Amino acid sequence: MKDVADAAGVSVMTVSRAFREDASISAKTRSKIREAADRLGYVFDNTAASFRTKRTGFVAVIIPSINNANFAETVRGLSDVLSQNGYQVLLGYTNYKAEREEELVEQFLSRRPDAIVLTGGAHTERAQNLLRNAAIPIVETWDMPTFPMGHVVGFSNENAMKALVGHLVTKGAKRIAFIGGDSVEDPRGRSRRLGFLAAMEHFGLDASRLIDAGEPPISMTEGASAMEALLETFPDTDAVACVSDLCAFGALSTAMRRGITIPGDLMLAGFGAYEIASVAVPSLTTIDAFPRAIGEQAAQIILETNANSGPVSKTKIEIEPELRLGRSTRRDQ
Amino acid sequence: MKDVADAAGVSVMTVSRAFREDASISAKTRSKIREAADRLGYVFDNTAASFRTKRTGFVAVIIPSINNANFAETVRGLSDVLSQNGYQVLLGYTNYKAEREEELVEQFLSRRPDAIVLTGGAHTERAQNLLRNAAIPIVETWDMPTFPMGHVVGFSNENAMKALVGHLVTKGAKRIAFIGGDSVEDPRGRSRRLGFLAAMEHFGLDASRLIDAGEPPISMTEGASAMEALLETFPDTDAVACVSDLCAFGALSTAMRRGITIPGDLMLAGFGAYEIASVAVPSLTTIDAFPRAIGEQAAQIILETNANSGPVSKTKIEIEPELRLGRSTRRDQ
DNA sequence: AGCCTATTTGTTATCGATATCATTGCGTGT
């Protein structure tokens, strides 16, 4: 910066101003400095600026998996809104492990982000302590935690699954199965399972048709195997709710290979409104939880909170998921 | 850090040492300091350390899209290897726009990463200048650029597609179509198209069956529409090569809806070895370019380059993609 | 014990941008 200042015949302070939005500096001086900087190949040093100002412009974002279109959409929503406002997303993924989340939280906090976005409301004790001490806005997403650490942008996985089961019942299903995990590492999958159980009880139906698809991530391949197991164990099943569309598509593939007609022999539903749900033949009935909107809303909260700095009340935004009807549950009587 | 030093009865320098791997410090003192730090809720300030040492521990990674399982795998490969060695990935996506890449390059360089990983070899003039001046290791991935800016870990999209066409020809296909884009914004898609054209010429076949699937990202939905167009325009086609598996699956879905049998009426192949390729019914013949390995190798290069610091020769690793046979091109005569 | 070496700990200056306050310049109205 000193070199640029000399080249432009001004002080370093003026050069500093030339690279900031708000600064009071004449347009002429600024362009002169920018020119000199370009000529010298100077690139602004954000590490020094962040250090001095205590504002890094980083927003730490922690998701379970990077290889998941739903979480990717949330990151896109966050990133698109934040990057337009001069923020940079610091992304990390936990592979659905709480200890890994704790590590990431510590690593990220040492980078002094201006806010942090987490997935879900389950964190290790130590992670919670670190977060509380950090004194930055916290946003928990994708869930409605009972005791939120900060702001929340989420939805009730349980209720969404209840709605889905309700739809299956409406379509005449009675012997409904659930494919998904029961792992503590996937609280959202678990909530959906709970929603399934609660809905079945509500309708007075037998809720014992449960196929454990294993540890997260539960993807197409696990869904396919789980469907094999289901057909083996409960051959009289007339509808299947899956923990995700990927899982459901795997189940669909097994059905196709076995010559089982969907929805004729068996109705099928997924969760998440992945692209595969609309493109699959038959298209899959699913739940759209608007993952992109989750990210955008979380970003908005961060922008507002950091604008009116000071102790802000905890925002709580509950997204209302929507049922997307596909042909996989359409029975034209 | 001063507070921790006082609490532990040592100097700040000793506290600094307690938080570093290599430092010479007695185990007893270290644990005493760590304890004090935990008690006080102290979190190491990486912004200050990075500023002082000129080593941020950041590796900037720029990919076209975050919502793509192939690129996600490369990021995972990178991230997994790098995070084990104390590095942190700074991820950005361009939406397949070179200008956005330029912006990201500038933003990332201002964060002083220790290395930068790019997708492909096409960059704006200004981006190239910035990168050259940055004096950090550069790795270009997913392509084999003619004039690389630094290290390369990639493969020939053209050759891979040639191999795929060769397979289709072996299986008896003659009227082969290609579904994909021809956009400058997707050099990899373009190379695959070129590979298709070259292979068709090599086999003395008519290469005019080209369906433009639009701008990237080309996903399932575009693939489905493109297949509609193909069936309309060239109804006598006997095999289709798609620019990606997502595109191919879209095409497959259209075929299924139209009652066209794959591979009976039409052979179909994709690219990328996405999970959908193995789970789809029929499974899709595809090309595995080992995206995770690309990331891992790129990470290795960075680790080695930064270890023996100094001007290192440009590494060039060419991945050999493999043909994965699926039932979508299996004709049992 | 006394000496020597290796290990551990302490002191001081420093990285590059910016907050803060001081100063200069410039246009406007009378």
Added chain:
DNA sequence: ACACGCAATGATATCGATAACAAATAGGCT
């Protein structure tokens, strides 16, 4: 021409960790 007020620019100290060097302590040997 002068005073006034606002805009533009400059000087200096500072953020928190660490490099570089200096000092102190511990441990091993005769």
